[in-house]
Amino acid sequence: MTRMTAGEKGFQLALVVFFSVFSAAMLYPFVHELAVSFSTPVEAIRPGLHIFPLEWSLEAYKTVFVSSQIWIGFGNTIFRTVVGTLLSLIFMSMVAYPLSKKYLPHRTFYTMLIVFTMFFQGGLIPTYLLIKQLGLINSHWVYVLAPPFLISTFSMLILRNFFMQIPSELEDSAKMDGASDIRVLVSLILPLSKPILATVGLWSAVNHWNAWFDGLLYIQDPAKMVLQIYLRRLVVENQTQEMQALLDQPGVQNMIPETIKAATLMVATIPILIVYPFLQKYFVKGIFVGSLKG
Known part of the structure; x- marks a missing residue:
């Protein structure tokens, strides 16, 4: 030294x-x-x-947790985070795996076509019309199926690069034993890809948990709104109607908007922070290895 x-x-x-x-x-x-x-x-x-x-x-937290709208928002946010993250990992893996194979015909063309979407998108109005034609307006499934949440181009490319690091001899030996491509992906590739799956899954979960703009565009039913929409109305837009509903709850006395806003912020922030320590050991390894090969 x-x-x-x-x-x-x-x-x-x-x-x-x-x-x-x-x-x-x-x-x-x-x-x-x-x-x-x-x-x-x-x-x-x-x-x-x-x-x-x-x-x-603890009165601010008691006031927040008594509100039915908080629990409705929590349920919808947990649904979109869990289901959306799982579906994103499934679909991105299904796209990334064939693109990682050199024997895929026109692989470079397909990759460039997908990369093109990172820089040029359809825009807000065409996306809204597409969502409307698919019948996803005011539906829980719009949270997980609407772009860009189902497949993130950047995360998919990171997955692809990681899959390219896995020795092809392992796949060849599995196919010699009669395994199909789907079996190889599920039983061999994905178990070996835990670091990058944890990394990409954390990105997807954070994006889903913090998302609010899609709910603002596509959801009108209060029973289907996520927690971030309620938080935005309460804190950013300073909706007096939402705040007054909290202050008028039975048993709420001598409360002020500042403490209720702060408690609502903590309720919306802390759950996603708790997830990170469980995935931290995979995070650095996953993003480093997944970004090596282009």
Whole structure:
């Protein structure tokens, strides 16, 4: 091990300071809202930094969880996240696997045709007309079937590149034993691709959990709206009707909009954050290996 020079030590120190400040700047808004959500109304409106609540209260969370619209949004969001992620992995794997084979006729043409969609898309109005003709307006399935959620071109290419790293001798030996292409994909390729599947699955899950624009376009029934639409109305659009419905619930006393908004933000954010630690060990390996070969 060679010792670092004074210049290298200074550079390392500058990096540590920069990224520490950058991380604090990114983390503080989350910590602030978390502290406000657990604060009493008097503490919540106190000027200054909110890092740790001086006066604790769970009333904001009780108010949020009593709301039926929160649970409806939760159910719809969980449905689109779980079902949408599974369907995305299935369909992207089915597209990526044949494109990873050199013996596929016109493979380069098909790949370029798919890559073309990353840069040139149909636009909002043609997409809406297509969704309408498919009968998906005001349907739960629009969340998982509408573009671009079913197949992400970028994620599919990452999958394709990962599949190309798997030695072809393994597939040849399986086919010599009578395995079909589908059997090879399901029983051999996918089990060996857990890192990239976890990585792509996490991307898809986060996209589904945070999505709101498709629900705003295609859904009018309040019973089919996702949590992010409700959150947007409550926090961004500042809908007094939505807030007043929460404040008028039985047993709700001395609550203010700030604590309810903060609690709703935490309820919508924390579940997807919990997923990441379980997939972290696959994340770096999956994205690194999947981006090596073009």
